[in-house]
Amino acid sequence: MAVAMLCALLTAGCAATQAAPEQNSGPTPLTAADALGDFGSVDYCSLLNVPAVAPGAVAVPTFESCHAQAGPRTILVGPLAFDSDPNIKPYDYPGPVPDGVAVQQSMFNDRSACTRAITFADGNRLDLSVTDNGSDQGGRCDVADAAVGSALAAITAHKVGRLTFPDRSWGRVAPCVLLDTHDLDSAAGPGGRPATGLSGHSCIRGKVSLKLTVETAEPAGPSEKLGGRDARVRLAGAFCLVDATQPAPGLPGRRELAEISVVETAGTAGDATCALARTAATSILPRLPTP
Structure with missing residues (x-):
């Protein structure tokens, strides 16, 4: 009887000390560093699907942006920024967005430009703009939203390219x-x-x-x-x-x-x-x- 009671107590003790099952921590908010890696070598043109967003555009990578020209229209991806901008406001971006990321619009110069901001979980943001000399703001913003979608698709697919700088660059x-x-x-x-x-x-x-x-x-x-x-x-x-x-x-x-x-x-x-x-x-x- 005493042995049986001892075994029952040991069994209960063992049951009480079993590890709890692991909990699903859920998605991790996406920071700019996780999305883009080393900021100094990002090829911002790798974030722009030119055939889909601006067919026929000529895209030129700079050290901190991608400048794509299609006739009178300019598409700019980048630069990165952290400073507060009072012109940036929320809006209803129609596409999917990674956890911790917000897509916003800027009201600055909105008669000739449509500007978007992808703001990451760490507060860093990637600015994107579409500028031309026409009056079709809706058309500009359609292209800007397509550029946002292109950038987010490249980021989530881990297809962000890198620049290399030759000697004397x-x-x-x-x-x-x-x-x-x-x-x-x-x-x-x-x-x-x-x-x-x-x-x-x-x-x-x-x-x-x-x-x-x-x-x-x-x-x-x-x-x-x-x-x-x-x-x-x-x-x-x-x-x-x-x-x-x-x-x-x-x-x-x-x-x-x-x-x-x-x-x-x-x-x-x-x-x-x-x-x-x-x-x-x-x-x-x-x-x-x-x-």
């Missing part, structure tokens, strides 16, 4: 290194350290910023020598910009672009702002590799 350059110098103290303003953009191909230090990419349109304006390179200086609202290019290694017929800008925090940029931009360019451009 500006895609290999860490732009913040070029801004971390006392030569730029006057142009950048007092204090502040260089801060890189999400893609790793842009950097800002105070009032000075540097972006490295592949040009999609020839910079306008007369050329002048700055830092030993041909450069163009132009005003754009509160900014004075300096553009310089070189042949893009590995992309015949294309040119890489270094865009240096200085912002006038007090209002519209003018000659004084451009003087600072020229000073920044004279420091930065000689340190970029040549092909």
Whole structure:
């Protein structure tokens, strides 16, 4: 009897300590890092199914976007962003969306552009836009929604492509290194350290910023020598910009672009702002590799 009771107690004890069955944790919210991998080498044109979304378009990968041109219509996939944008609003996107991802619309410039944002679970977003000179906003937005669907399909199928940067390409350059110098103290303003953009191909230090990419349109304006390179200086609202290019290694017929800008925090940029931009360019451009 005592042995039987002992066995019953041991059996009950063993039953009480059995592991509980594993629970299904459900889907994992999709972050931008999980979706895209290394932000610095994403081939954004791999997210755009050109035959389906824009038949006949010519798609050009830059370091942080894909620029597709079909006649007067431009489709832009990218760049990545994290900053808050008050123009972005919810809307009823008609297609499937991965867990943790939201598709939103932007009301900015909505007379000539339809802009969408794919916002991932970590708050990073991928901007997509369709721009032309017509009045058919519905048509533009149909193409924008198709581009969103194309991007999400490539992401969920794990078909995000990678860019490779040949030797001497500006895609290999860490732009913040070029801004971390006392030569730029006057142009950048007092204090502040260089801060890189999400893609790793842009950097800002105070009032000075540097972006490295592949040009999609020839910079306008007369050329002048700055830092030993041909450069163009132009005003754009509160900014004075300096553009310089070189042949893009590995992309015949294309040119890489270094865009240096200085912002006038007090209002519209003018000659004084451009003087600072020229000073920044004279420091930065000689340190970029040549092909």
